[in-house]
Amino acid sequence: MKAVTTEHHRAHDVRDEVYLGVPIPAHEVVQRAGIIKGALVADGGFDLVEPTEHGELPILAVHDRGLLRFLEEAWGEVRRQAIGRQSLVADTYPSLAMFEGMSREAIAKLREPAAIGGRAGWWGLDSSNPIVPGTYEAARWAVDVALTAVDLVLGGERTVYGLCRPPGHHAARSMAAGYCFFNNAAIAAEAIVRATGERVAILDVDYHHGNGTQQIFWRRGDVLYASIHGDPMRVYPFFLGHADEVGEGDGVGMNVNLPLPAEAGDELYLEALDRALEAINATPGSIVVVSLGFDTYRDDPIGDFALTRAAYAEAGRRVAALGRRLVILQEGGYHLPSLGKNAVAWLRGVEPVG
Ligand code: SP5
Ligand code: ZN
Numbered sequence: 001m002k003a004v005t006t007e008h009h010r011a012h013d014v015r016d017e018v019y020l021g022v023p024i025p026a027h028e029v030v031q032r033a034g035i036i037k038g039a040l041v042a043d044g045g046f047d048l049v050e051p052t053e054h055g056e057l058p059i060l061a062v063h064d065r066g067l068l069r070f071l072e073e074a075w076g077e078v079r080r081q082a083i084g085r086q087s088l089v090a091d092t093y094p095s096l097a098m099f100e101g102m103s104r105e106a107i108a109k110l111r112e113p114a115a116i117g118g119r120a121g122w123w124g125l126d127s128s129n130p131i132v133p134g135t136y137e138a139a140r141w142a143v144d145v146a147l148t149a150v151d152l153v154l155g156g157e158r159t160v161y162g163l164c165r166p167p168g169h170h171a172a173r174s175m176a177a178g179y180c181f182f183n184n185a186a187i188a189a190e191a192i193v194r195a196t197g198e199r200v201a202i203l204d205v206d207y208h209h210g211n212g213t214q215q216i217f218w219r220r221g222d223v224l225y226a227s228i229h230g231d232p233m234r235v236y237p238f239f240l241g242h243a244d245e246v247g248e249g250d251g252v253g254m255n256v257n258l259p260l261p262a263e264a265g266d267e268l269y270l271e272a273l274d275r276a277l278e279a280i281n282a283t284p285g286s287i288v289v290v291s292l293g294f295d296t297y298r299d300d301p302i303g304d305f306a307l308t309r310a311a312y313a314e315a316g317r318r319v320a321a322l323g324r325r326l327v328i329l330q331e332g333g334y335h336l337p338s339l340g341k342n343a344v345a346w347l348r349g350v351e352p353v354g
Helices: 007-011 031-043 065-080 104-108 116-122 135-154 184-196 211-217 266-281 309-320 336-350
Strands: 002-004 016-019 022-025 047-049 159-162 200-204 223-230 255-260 287-292 325-330
Touching (some): 007 135, 065 135, 184 200, 200 266
Parallel strands (some): 002 047
Antiparallel strands (some): 016 022
């Protein structure tokens, strides 16, 4: 199996994140990608490929230009405004309630502020997502990893793994969030739709709901989004991911959320996976984008599921049984000692040899 990896992710070197107002050691750290890459190399069955640059256009097919510009300019602005910090985290976010009662016209007049803290709030969701000097560079390369995986699959590869870092599925059209800046999977899916004219399914098996991917394709009839995740009543991203969110307009029925309780184990999880796979089977198309996360693992420090490694091998087998080509992109997973083995188990489940 070809695996797209790059060392450029190292530029996004985050040390702390803010949790309930307090700095804690970051979960989404540089070592994650090195551990996964090391396990692929040790396995021997993966052909490592460098990404190629794809420019801004495929990003702008999915994201607001203002988000791209903010991420590009953020660090220079921090320096210009002489904020002596290692990382940028907003403290003020535009809550819906701030605009309650205002008309559409009045709301249309809201504008991005000039101060960098305000800009970070305008384009952000949460305080667990710091921007550091190399964030933009790394996030751009993560998109290139995803798009290179797409190129390889469109060029005839059956399954390609893209080791994206930073991850992407919390990033919405106009919002970075949850360790994510550009939505790698959504950008990949959009590129596949445009290249093939076919429908595309996105299967999101990260522990968290991919609110960004859901938002981007909410009204789209040509992209199915199916996600298995911790119930948002209990966990991040809290405000989206309920089972009754099914899409609107052309997208009705093309959004499938499968929230699960705490302590969900292999059996419950694989049942939910079968429901997601049924929805994909019912949607025409030959390519599936997988948002792959291992924060579902029993020892993950953020997730509260109880999956074992055996479930990952079995999940890989069941996804392969769709008989579709796969663009598999890395999202979360924060238990460093298990991360490499879990990734190999999942990918080997898909393709046992070669
Ligand atoms: C891609 C991805 O997996 N993003 C996850 C974003 C989660 N953000 C909230 C993190 C909350 C950390 N909670 C620490 C709890 C310690 N017990
Ligand atoms: Zn996650």
